[in-house]
Amino acid sequence: MIMDSSPEHDTPDDGEAPFFSACLYPHRSLGPTGFIVVMTIVSLVCFTGGLAFWAIGAWPIVGFFGLDVLIVWLAFRASYRQARAYQEVTLSAREMVIRSVSVRGAVAEVRLNPVWARLAVDRLEDEGVVRLAVTSHGRSHEIGRFLGPDERESFADALAAALSTARAGGPVAAA
Numbered sequence: 001m002i003m004d005s006s007p008e009h010d011t012p013d014d015g016e017a018p019f020f021s022a023c024l025y026p027h028r029s030l031g032p033t034g035f036i037v038v039m040t041i042v043s044l045v046c047f048t049g050g051l052a053f054w055a056i057g058a059w060p061i062v063g064f065f066g067l068d069v070l071i072v073w074l075a076f077r078a079s080y081r082q083a084r085a086y087q088e089v090t091l092s093a094r095e096m097v098i099r100s101v102s103v104r105g106a107v108a109e110v111r112l113n114p115v116w117a118r119l120a121v122d123r124l125e126d127e128g129v130v131r132l133a134v135t136s137h138g139r140s141h142e143i144g145r146f147l148g149p150d151e152r153e154s155f156a157d158a159l160a161a162a163l164s165t166a167r168a169g170g171p172v173a174a175a
Contacts, residue, residue: 020091020162022155026146028083035076042072087143091162093169098134098141112136114166121156129153 030038046065053061081103088099096112112134120140122131128149133140143159144152 016092016094018090018092019165020089020159022089022158024087024089024144024147024155026083026085027148027151028079030076039069039073039076043069082146085146089143089159091159091166093166096134096163096166098143110141112141114163117163119156119160119163129156132156134159 046069050062050065053059053065084101084105085103086101088097088101090097090099091114093114096114096117098110098112100108102108113136116136118135120131120133120135121129124130129152130149131142132144132147132152132155133142135141144155147155
């Protein structure tokens with residue numbers, strides 16, 4: 001998911017206000033209410049199946065149904081944990097800041113001169129944009145690895161336009 005917003009944590013050190021800012025978050029299609037509904041359904045199905053096996057004398061199977069519920073819960077927990085990672089991209093006429101925050105909260109920050117930064121977009125005919133990176137001085141910094149191809153495409157268009165604006169000296173103020 002892409003959310004445009006003003007920068008909350010860090011602005012470029014040159015005192016110039018950024019004219020492009022985006023926070024990139026991994027998409028999760030199931031919210032807290034949906035999680036509760038899914039876990040309730042899985043639990044009821046497993047409980048009902050467990051009772052049926054218990055009734056016919058196959059009581060050890062009940063433990064496997066309980067294990068199924070535990071595995072589904074652990075899978076959702078891991079998925080929601082992965083959703084804590086995000087990237088912030090901020091661009092002013094003088095500096096581009098790519099800030100990546102990992103699942104554990106570790107922050108990696110890259111500062112680039114937008115004049116030298118180039119957007120590298122890898123596309124496959126059937127899938128669309130499969131990789132998006134900013135390159136500068138022989139180094140490549142991947143952006144939006146967790147986004148879908150359509151989201152990468154729209155972000156690539158927006159970032160390419162912003163980089164062009166930065167190379168032209170930044171946005172022109174209205175008179």
